[in-house]
Amino acid sequence: MKAREIHLASRPSGWPEPDNFRLVEVPVPALEPGQVLVRNEVMSVDPYMRGRMNDVKSYVPPFQLDAPLDGAAVGEVIASESPDRAVGDVVVHNSGWRDLAVLPAARTRVLDTKAAPATAYLGPLGGPGLTAYVGLVEIAPMKEGETVFVSGAAGAVGSLAGQIAKLRGAARVVGSAGSPSKVEYVRGLGFDAAFDYHDSPVRERLREAAPDGIDVYFDNVGGEHLEAAISALHTHGRVALCGAIAQYNATEPTPAPRNLALAIGKQLTLRGFIVTSYGHLAPAFYAEMAQWLREGRIRYDETIVDGLENAPDAFLGLLRGTNLGKMLVRV
């Protein structure tokens, strides 16, 4: 039996190109005790993967050259050498970017696909949902009645962050997105206002959308967005530094918020976070999110690309913003 895998063929400098990736066929090894063989059905591509393509020390090790990429995926167990997993179990795990994955059963989690479709575990019930939740609850704790600004609001994390803010009592939620149709989409999610950040400057668009200022900024973008948010934040405002997609492909140091010194007088808190450090909040998050999903109070959308061989294109599209909601690849 052969597996198809996407390998990192070379490290991108700036924007990744298709030839940074290579589709490789490899033999599937025999299972060792405790391992399972999973046939992946859907895999996730996420912005953070761009950072792992650089050979720099970071919070997760860089991807290795001539080895498969990895990332979240859901699939079905088709062979098991573990008493804990049965053939037919649908599981989520981190060995994406391949059609067949051999991995320890302990590194899979069995999904309740009656409660929610499997792909929800890559979105609202997965990393993106927990990231949005942790950012608003723990990192830049939002209080009822506050105004929240979310950048990248049409993306997987941003779209959930804005909805969670509303559900937790924000008075006003403003989102930015990268095209008129995305802005429409964001409004449809229940954001009170949304703007297209290509209609620069962001500072003026934000002032129109939140004329009385903001209390919390959920940053997926960095750069000009962060500067605009610092200007708009009230005293004791909070920023969750979640992503900086505007900067991931930069080859030079990127412009930083020139008004950062305002953080002193405004007593702002800017806090970076990685969701994997907040696993202790996952149980509370799952309970709340599952309830919201059952009640139909959270909307999530998926942009699905077909075929493992198109996963690099899906990833490149994600960086260019061709997705609405979660970008997934049907393997």
Added chain:
Amino acid sequence: MKAREIHLASRPSGWPEPDNFRLVEVPVPALEPGQVLVRNEVMSVDPYMRGRMNDVKSYVPPFQLDAPLDGAAVGEVIASESPDRAVGDVVVHNSGWRDLAVLPAARTRVLDTKAAPATAYLGPLGGPGLTAYVGLVEIAPMKEGETVFVSGAAGAVGSLAGQIAKLRGAARVVGSAGSPSKVEYVRGLGFDAAFDYHDSPVRERLREAAPDGIDVYFDNVGGEHLEAAISALHTHGRVALCGAIAQYNATEPTPAPRNLALAIGKQLTLRGFIVTSYGHLAPAFYAEMAQWLREGRIRYDETIVDGLENAPDAFLGLLRGTNLGKMLVRV
């Protein structure tokens, strides 16, 4: 009776000039019930006053044109219409920049000048001490065994911050200062290492002084210092944004840390603060600091300029860094 006051004659653009200030003689009004007349002995000049010379909304109202500046001062009550203050009481209050001050008794605090000299209440037992303490205890909470970097380490706040860090168990404390003699001074305070930031780049000097990185950065300077600190900070590192003296006189937006996006992966927290928001920590601070002073474990130095008429020069010197420790004016 006449009082001499320093008024703001015009708002500086960029570096203040002597003619932004004016010495004015005004009649001393008769005391109303509840008021006291204080003969100021020593007044403080502080970097934050530069911000108040601009006509912008901030955490404290801007200074008014053709009106006296204000700020911390100590002096003796020479007349009282309040049952709570007696002639001869030595008090600290906020009506500096004048030789005679009329103000409500309730806005003065009587000093125990047996416990410490009156000027200590403008330094280690005053705003600078509390600022250093709040920054290390509350804003960028330092743990025993950590490495702490303090910029502006020869100044009133920085010199205390480094010493408090050592007293609270920091493994290593590094300071930066603006001249070779200040660096010598900072080493003499017990900092484990110190460097002259004019020997740029700060990033390299900091790497030499703290080769294993830092956990906490107490920022009095902003700009290049903050960028260097972000590079050197460990995961879960903390920054107390206390001052940005490098930027106070800028007429253009100032360069910001181009590596701020590192705060995501390193999970850094950057937090601005104003000491007046942390009055609730003052009792614990006074108790601890008074004990350290009694035990001779805190050193503080003063640069004293004589004569109210020279207060503007003292302030300009402070911005240029001519002081070691607290800059004061003997009225």
